[in-house]
Structures are given as C-alpha cells and as structure tokens.
Amino acid sequence: MRMPAGAFAERGADLELVGIQKRFPGFTAIENLDLTIPAGSFFALLGPSGCGKTTTLRLVAGLEEPTAGRILIGGADVTGQKPHQRPVNTVFQSYALFPHMSIIENVAFGLRRRRIPDPSGKAHEALRLVELDHLAQRKPQQLSGGQQQRVALARAIVNRPALLLLDEPLGALDLKLRRQMQLELKSIQEEVGLTFLHVTHDQEEAMTMADTVAVMNKGRIEQLGAPEQLYELPKTAFVANFLGQSNLFTGQVAGTTSEAISVDINGQPIIVALPRAHRHTGDVTIGVRPEKVSLHLDKPVTDAARNLVGPGRVIDVSFSGVSTQYLVAVPGVGTMVVFAQNMAFGPVAQEGTEVWLSWNIEHGFGLEDDPADVNAEAPKFPADTDTRSIAAQKRDALISELEEG
C-alpha cells in the first residue's frame, strides 16, 4: 500500500509479518517471526532488552530490511518500500524532535512532505489534542521531557498513519508522568482509532495499555494473548517469570483423571486442573502465582480442592504497604513466594515462623516447556531477568560499538 500524496489513511490497517528473519553481522535478532495485528488494536510487544522487539519495529517502519520474510500492511506488501513510502509513523524512544525547527514545524513536517492541504491548521489541531498548542512556537529543547514526548506523539498521529509504532516512548519519563501518559495514549488511541504497535520492556505498561500483548524472547514470540490470559495462564517459564512472579515446580506426572493431573514433586503431590495444564505426561513444570497462595499459621484441614504444602519456614518478610511478600522454604518443594494482602496491621508471620501454604487447584498452571529447558534457563525472580537484561544491553552496546569502530 503506497501512501497517495495528499491523502490520509482513513483508519488503521492490519499488520502482517510473514516468516520474518533478521540477521545482523554476528547474531540473529529475529528468528522466523509470524505475527498478525488486527486493524484498530492496541498491540504491545513485550520483552527484555535485546529480545528483538525494537528490531521488529524498525523492520515495520522500513528502517531495517528483513533478511527473509514479508511485511504486509492492510494486505499490501511493503517489504521493498522505503520508510517514506510506508503508511507508518514512529514515536521514537529518544523522541527525535528536529532541534532546528519550532514545535509547530516539527508537527507539520510529515504533512508538508506529503503536500496535505492546510498543514499548519492540522498541526495545531494535533497539538491541541496533546494540549500543547500554546507552546507551538517554541523549540524542542525548551520543553520538558513529558512535553517533548507529547510533541513526538502529535508529530506522528497528525499524519493519520495506518499504523503507529511506539518505541518505548515512555521510557525516559518518571513514574508518575508515565502513568499519566499511559492513560493519555490509551484514550488518544481510542479517539483516533489507529492501529498502535507499542514496544516496551515494562510489563505493567504493556498490560494496562494493550488489548493484546505478545511476549518476545530471543527473537521469537513466546506467547500472545490478552493481558489477563497471559498472566493467569502462562505457557512458558519465561512468560511466567517475565510477567509478574511465579512459583514453579518440576516433577513427573503421577496420575491423570478426567479433570486434573497430579504431579509428584519430591514425594509431594500437587494437583493442576487438566484444562490449565499444557502437558499431561512425563516430566512437567507447573506453577502458581504468589498472590494465589494462602499462608496458614496452623495446619489447615485437608481440602480436595486445594493443594497443601508444608510445614515450611518463613525465611524472609518484606512489607510493601498494600501487601507483604513472604519467602517460605518448604522442604522437598523449594523456596516459595507468597503475596499476602495486609488485611491486618503488619505481617502475620515473622522470620522463622512455621507455616503451611495452600492454593486452589484451579489457580495453578502447567507449562508447555520441556522441564529440561526450564531448568537450563530458570529465571526464578524478576531480579534475574534484570541482570540478564543488563547483560543483554551490555552486549547490544558492545555490538553497536564494534559496528561503529
């Protein structure tokens, strides 16, 4: 679909990536990616640094060429098109506002290139949408970070692209401003009805804003779905740990009924509802979210609908206002994380307290991964992910340095 001069895209368009592969000298950023984003949706690509999500975005924008595969926008193949020929606009991570132009000239830039009638009128309109029209004559460097971000957004959406690409546009903002901009972005998307493709490493941002989230890791999509679905029923250990925290256990399936499977974790049977388990035989990895686990100070009555482990010993308590996080070492099962809401004042158990843990068998999940792979990766807590993402960033920086040098 070539953008005709002097015309707007009427509405968002589908984006389709078919068998995309991207190799850089020395490493592969994307390995065989297939992805369809329906028109008008707010789609988030979520993943740690170096997972290939920004490369995907740049491929769609035309700033990189795929090694193999095709890119279709609104059904038309744009793989061979230059960035300026594609009906796509990008909000860059660094905003990339032109420092030698005023705000209004920045916003009108795309309109003028395409000879849209009344560029400055439309630019003012876009600035009013982001509530910055009063700063139209200023230069970008006279604006705050949040204002620059909104100008970058206005500069992109003023062109009514079939597809708007957002490359971690909120990364440079502080937390409060970020939350505010998340809401604004979401409402602007609903207002203009464009297809948004948002790239981020912030799982909370992806979950609050997007209709559909694709979790990316090592150049491929691990899982794709609505935020609730990804969170409540993760398919892989990576998703289970990247999107929030999880307690994961590995063991052999000991028994299967029509409703559930029983997994033997070092002699301790743990039941997972059958529809929530992706694998039903052999070695499996199962898990439960920390907030689904209840903490008991006395051994509770055995209940067929709940898994019960314990007794274990509390080894760490950290209070975070709304909830308290307990680390509980359970012999044979391992260390488990429990989030308990602070219904009373302060923690209910101290370090060293003997406790039992239980959860509804409907709340557990069974992963699709082969446990051998899970243990090879084994990112148990977000801290691990962070370390790895730092390592990935270091590697990226080194690679770009090598390329430049």
Place this chain on the structure above:
Amino acid sequence: MSGEAQAGAVVGGLVETEQRPTPPRPRRTRVTLGSWLLPLYVILAFIFLLIPIIYTFVFSFNDSIKSNIAWRGFTLDKWLNVCAVQNGAVCEAFGNSMLIGVVATVIATTLGTMIAIALVRYRFKARSAISLLLFLPMATPEVVLGAGLAAQFLAVGVPKDMITIIIAHTMFCISFVVVTVKARVASLDPALEEAGRDLYGAPQQVFWRITFPLLLPGVLAAALLSFALSFDDFIITNFNSGSVMTFPKYVYVSASRGIPAEANVVASAVFILALVIVVAAQVSSAARAKRLARR
C-alpha cells in the same frame, strides 16, 4: 592589603617563638611581586603580539612615497585610493586572493562535507586508510607539499596559473574541512534522520531539511577556516602560482623594496572586517541567550 597582612600574621604565628620581632617581610614581598608581575607580564605579552598589527594599521596612514618604513606624516590618501599605486597591483593581488579563497573554499567545503558524512555514516573498505590520508596534508610541512605538487604539475605539463593555485588550496583545505565537519556529523543523532525518513521525507528532502541544517554550524566553521587558510597561504602558493600574484605573495615580493602603504590598507581592512564580524556574532549570540533566558 588587610587580608594579606592577616594571612601573614597567621603564617607568622606558626613560627612565633623565634621570629616575633621581625614581621614576615619576605612573604609579603613575594605576594606583592605576584600581584604586579603577572599583570605586567600579560601587558608586555599583548604589546608584543599587537605591535605588528598596530604598526601595520598606523603605517597605512603614512604619507609614504616609495618605501613605507619612515613616518612622513598622516594622510587618508592611501585608504581613499587603494588601487592607484603601481597600476592597481595591490588590488589585483587582493582580488586574486579573494577569488582563489572563495573558489577553493566552496570546492573544499563541498567535497570535505561529503567525505566527512561518508566517513562517519558508512562502513566501506579502506575507510581508516582514507582517514589517515586525509590527515597527511596537515602533518606534512608546507614546503614539501608545495614543492611536491609543483613537481607533479611540471611532470604532467600543466601550466601554473590560477587553476593550479585553486587545486593546491583545495587539497590542503579539504583536510581541515573533513576534521571539522566530521565532529559535527558524529554528534548528530541518526534517529533524527530516521524520523525524517519516517515522516515521508525522501532521501534528498531529509538531507536538505534535516541533515544539512543541523550540520550547518560545522560546515560554516569549516568554510571560514578554509577561506582563512587559503587567503593566508604563501608557501604552497609560491610554488604553484606561476606569474599569478596573490596578496601574501605580493607582500613578500615587495618586502625587499619596501611594501607600499596600500598593502597596509588592505591588511588593516581585512583585520577590521574580521574583528567586526566576531564582535557582531558575539553581540547577537549574547542577545539571543538573553532572549531565551527571559522566556
């Protein structure tokens, strides 16, 4: 003074037991020495630097006849009739230098800017070798450069005239342009050009509307530098000019039999013009800074 006395007293206090009767005089003399020696030194240095310029300026008003060495009285004639002397030889030399400077600057700045962009933005074979080669003209003694180029012109059989001077000047100016513009290109965020392409700018539009305006300060600085270098050059020019007279060459040639005051006029005018430009630029940038601060 009271501060110094106090400091002296404190320092004196440390060795009080023995030196109480005599105030710490040597220290005070040293402080006093520093407080007048440094300014004196600075003033002398400036006088030393400025005397040739002041001499040139003052003697442009000398009512000289043939040589311009002895003061023979004040006149404005030389300023008003610069081109009268020796059938306008001074003006001709000045005009040649201007022409050579402008043409060499335009060529060197254009080529140098393109080379700088290529060196920073693209990866190609022999990139670092080219960087090194571009540095050579700056490191090579001018005499060697001038003589070498003259030998090549001779070998190929190119007659020495204005063209050969322009070629020679372009050659050494390119190096300075590349070095100056390269720094500017390296500091340019590639995302800006990507944003231009993303916002429907065709490659040419992106270059002229984004890249070039952002490089302009560096390009202008490079152009000024190469014009100054070209206008000023004597050694390389002397080897490659044939019978063409440039201003530095004219001054050098006529130095043996007395430089006419008209040469002083031209030199003073160029100096004053440069001074005015610098002051104007400073004033306007100060005004802009003030305007920005007020907002």
